[in-house]
Each structure stands twice: as structure tokens, then as C-alpha cells.
Amino acid sequence: MYDTVIEVLARSALVSVSATLVAALAGISLGTALALARVSDSRAVIALVNTGMALPTVVVGLVVAMLLWRSGPLGGLGLIYTIPGMVIAQALIVTPLVTGITMAALRQLPRSLPDQLRTLGANRLQMVLRLWLEARVALLAAAMAGFGLAISEVGAVTVVGGNIHGHTQVMTTAIVENVSRGEFGVAIIYGSILLGLAFLINGLLASVQRRAAAWERN
Amino acid sequence: MGAQLRVDGVRHYRGGHEVLHVDSLDIHDGEQVCVLGPNGAGKTTLLRLLAAAERPHTGRVSVDGTDIEHGGIALRRRAAYATQRPGLLSTSVARNVTLPLAWRKVPRKRRRDLADDALRLLGVAHLADRQAAGLSGGEQQRVNLARALAIDPDVLLLDEPAASLDAESRLSFLHDLGRALTGRTTTVVHVSHRADDALRLADRAIALVDGNVWQDDTADAVIRRPADANVAALVGYDNLLDAHVRTDGEVTVRGEHTGLPWHGEPGPVVVAAFATGVCVGSSASAGVPARVERVVPGPGYRTVVLEGNPPLLASIPLRAPAPSAGQHVRISFDPDLSRVLPRSVATHRGPAPAPAPSPRVPAHAATASGT
Structure with missing residues (x-):
């Protein structure tokens, strides 16, 4: 039992942290591109990103599963019922959230800042890195929110991962399975550990956020 | 470099x-x-x-x-x-x-x-x-x-x-x-x-x-010889008055002679004057008739606000007797601190008409307005 819990816990952390990292990379890049292109002011773009932030996770799982299914267009990759497949599904769920927060964070910066950085001599990469530094607290908040969404998500990982014991079972799918079997005690243990994991990782990110806010003081 | x-x-x-x-x-x-x-x-x-x-x-x-x-x-x-x-x-x-x-x-x-x-x-x-x-x-x-x-x-x-x-x-x-x-x-x-x-x-x-x-x-x-009324407003002339140049070359404001020189064509012009270049005299003196709206004390001088749209401003030294509100006066223009200008050079872009030489512009007059 103990070994199983540790294994499921480690798998959950692996899937959610990986998905958050992928989504942070994609979402921050996309949000930055939209903000710099000034299309982030467009109501249509804002509505699209907001819709993405509220995507039903089971629907995302269904679409990803259909794509990864053996007879699907990406079936040859053999990712259905695998951890990478689950990471892809969760990353797709988290990316719009990170994109939306990034876009909003960069829109909060002075509108003239990108131009100002360019006139100070920054090239495009230096300008983008500086904008991220200016919005660093909000960007870390985006990562924290993304991780929170990934670690608590159950729909997509069930559909794409299949909740296979010793292979793709994660904390949320283990809780659902134990509840369905009437084993509430085990489900509560899994739930408590999941809460602990979420608290630990968010605490870590909050600490990084505090340090980031104070960074560059000298 | x-x-x-x-x-x-x-x-x-x-x-x-x-x-x-x-x-x-x-x-x-x-x-x-x-x-x-x-x-x-x-x-x-x-x-x-x-x-x-x-x-x-x-x-x-x-x-x-x-x-x-x-x-x-x-x-x-x-x-x-x-x-x-x-x-x-x-x-x-x-x-x-x-x-x-x-x-x-x-x-x-x-x-x-x-x-x-x-x-x-x-x-x-x-x-x-x-x-x-x-x-x-x-x-x-x-x-x-x-x-x-x-x-x-x-x-x-x-x-x-x-x-x-x-x-x-x-x-x-x-x-x-x-x-x-x-x-x-x-x-x-x-x-x-x-x-x-x-x-x-x-x-x-x-x-x-x-x-x-x-x-x-x-x-x-640019400050001493603005090209037209737009530039005069920009460089801080306190007063811009509609004026007219008669065929005999006389520049008039409200039908009264100003004695200011003009070397261009007859027709509508603008008289631009610093407040320090507007002299306030009694109603018996020569000049353009005006009525005092109020007198505002300032550091080292008083500003006489004369009725008009916009009001005309004249600065007088503290030691000079101040007119009272409602009093009828006549004003004249110090040619060193006043200019006759075309209303706009936009209609005839090119060199502005040759202005009269202007020996001095008091610094505080030039800085008085942030127009």
C-alpha cells in the first residue's frame, strides 16, 4: 500500500509538473506574442483565450485520446495510455490559462515599455526577457495557477491515461477509483496526500515568487 | 561625437x-x-x-x-x-x-x-x-x-x-x-x-x-520674431488681438491706431503683445479704449485684466497707480514688446513678412505662459 501511494504520488507530480512546464513555455510565449502584437486588445482574442481557460477537461481528454488512439492520426507515436500522452493532455488544458494570465500581466505594464526598451538599445530577445522580468510575479502566479489546475485535473488523465495500475494511475484517478469501490478511507488518504503535494509545490512557487519580487535589488 | x-x-x-x-x-x-x-x-x-x-x-x-x-x-x-x-x-x-x-x-x-x-x-x-x-x-x-x-x-x-x-x-x-x-x-x-x-x-x-x-x-x-499668431501663442505672448492693416499701412485695433509698424499687405492681422508690453493710460490719453475687469497682484507687478474675449492682460509695476475695476482706460503697445503678425502662415507658407527689429524681450515675459 505504502509503495503504491508513493509511486502514484511521484507519477502525479511528474505528470503535473511536466505539463505545467510545457504549458508555461507555450503559454508565456503565446501570451507575449499576442500582447506585443497588440491583438490582446481584441475582444475576439480575449474571448477565445478566456474560452480556452474554461475548457472542459474531459473534452480535451477525449480529443487528445482520439488523436493518440492507435487508429488516430497520431496513433503511430504510441502515446495513448502513457505518461507523455497524459502530459500532452494536461499541457493543453493549462496552456490557455497561462496564456491568458501572461497576456493580462503584460497588458498591465506601461504601454510604452516595449518601445522604450527598444529605444534604450534592447534587441527583440532582450526586450522580451526584460518584459518577463517586469511581469515576473504575475508570470509565476500563472505557473502556480497552472500547476493547481493540472494536479487537480481528473477527466483528461482518465481518458488519455486509462488509470492503469502501476503505469498511468495518478492521485486523482486513484481517488475516483477508490470512491467507486466504496473505499472512502483509502480515497481520503490519497486526497490528503494530494492536498499536501499541492501545498508543498505551491509553497515552493510562492517562495520563488517572493524572491523574484525582491530580485535585482542590487 | x-x-x-x-x-x-x-x-x-x-x-x-x-x-x-x-x-x-x-x-x-x-x-x-x-x-x-x-x-x-x-x-x-x-x-x-x-x-x-x-x-x-x-x-x-x-x-x-x-x-x-x-x-x-x-x-x-x-x-x-x-x-x-x-x-x-x-x-x-x-x-x-x-x-x-x-x-x-x-x-x-x-x-x-x-x-x-x-x-x-x-x-x-x-x-x-x-x-x-x-x-x-x-x-x-x-x-x-x-x-x-x-x-x-x-x-x-x-x-x-x-x-x-x-x-x-x-x-x-x-x-x-x-x-x-x-x-x-x-x-x-x-x-x-x-x-x-x-x-x-x-x-x-x-x-x-x-x-x-x-x-x-x-x-x-523664434521668440522675438514669431512667424505668425500660432507661433506667438506658442512662445508665450500673453495677448493676441485681432487687428487690421489699413491701405495707408496703419495697424488698428478696435478701429484705433496702434502706431505699430507693419511691412506687409493691408488686411486682417494679429497684434501679439507680452503683458509687459501693454501700457495702461487714462481714458483721456491716446490709445485703444478698454475697461478694467479686475487687477490681480503678482510678484513685483500687478496684472490688469481688461475686458475682452479673451481678456487682455497688462502688467504694471507695483509702484505705479493701479486702475480700479470697471474703470475706462486706454491702452497702447510698446513696439519693443509687441509684434504685428499674420494670422497664420499656413495660407502663404514661406518666409514670414520681415518683422521690425526687436532689441529686447524680458526673460520673465517670455516665460510667463505655458501655452
């Missing part, structure tokens, strides 16, 4: 409206130029084009003969652009100043030395380790300017850096800015809506109205 700036056949639009229309403008290597203009005149647009922050919709902007569109980052790094809002980054003052140096690959040790020198020059070296966000408006502007000067740019573009400062901080800031620029060969373009900035910092002043170059002359000449 400075740089030669050239604007050639530039038209620039915003929201479908033309905001800048400059056929030809040359700013020479090492020249210090002030661009004067009211809000919305296109001053900042011109500066942004020179800074390569924007590309003109038509025409060409070049630095030392290289088109800014093709100069790339190397060309942009020859200029420093200090914006109206300091826009300091959320880091320390020192880091704000060293960052553009780091982007130019200046060695770390040298960066800090250059930053310290620039901060010292602007009197804010003691703030180097403070967070930029915690500085006052005046301190932020000084750091903003230090950041621009630290890179020792060939071209320094200043967008009303003192506009948001209170009167005392502004004077001190402009004094330090003038001192910081002394001895440099940097080409400076300073945008302002205040004439006293032009006098203080520039060799040459360009009046920009509605996106067009209205007048381009020495700073002193």
Missing part, C-alpha cells in the same frame, strides 16, 4: 489623420535643437521617428545618411531617447542605468563607473542602490536622463523631460540638464511646449504646428 539627422518628405498618419508632414528638415552634427509645439502638434511623433521607434508612412528619416529602416539595432544604439514619463524598470537605480550599457556589451566594471558618473552629473549618485519605484518624480526624471547620458549617445532625444515637474524642481532639473550637456558634441533634439526651455537649452528652435514646421530659426529669433 554627434550625428547628422535628416527628415525627408515624411508624412505620418495616426487613425487615418495626418499627424506629421515635414518636407525637409536637417539637424546638424552636434546641434542642440528644441522642437516647440502645442499638444498634438506632432512633436513626440517626430521624436519617435528620429528614435526609429516608428517608421514613417512615407518619406525617409536618416542618421548620417543611413535610413533608419535599414540601420538596424546598431543605428538605434547610437541614440538615447528620454521619454516624458521616466518609465524606469522595477529594479535598482544603478541597474536601470547599467542595463542599456549591458545591452551594448560594455564590460561590467566599466558599466558601473559610467553609471556612477552619469548619476553624479545629475545629482542622484546617492540613490544608486535605491529601488527606482520609490523615487520622487523629479528623482526619476534625473535617473531617466542619467540612463540616457550614460551610454554617451551620438543623438540625445528628449521628450519634455521636465513637463511633469513642479516649478522649482523643473528649473533645477533644466539647469542640471544644461550643465550635463555642456561640452558634449552630442546632437540634441529636445521637444517642449515651453518657450523658456528653448532659450535655456537650444541653439535652434523649430515651431511645429498641426504636424507642420511653422518656423525654423534660432531660439532667440
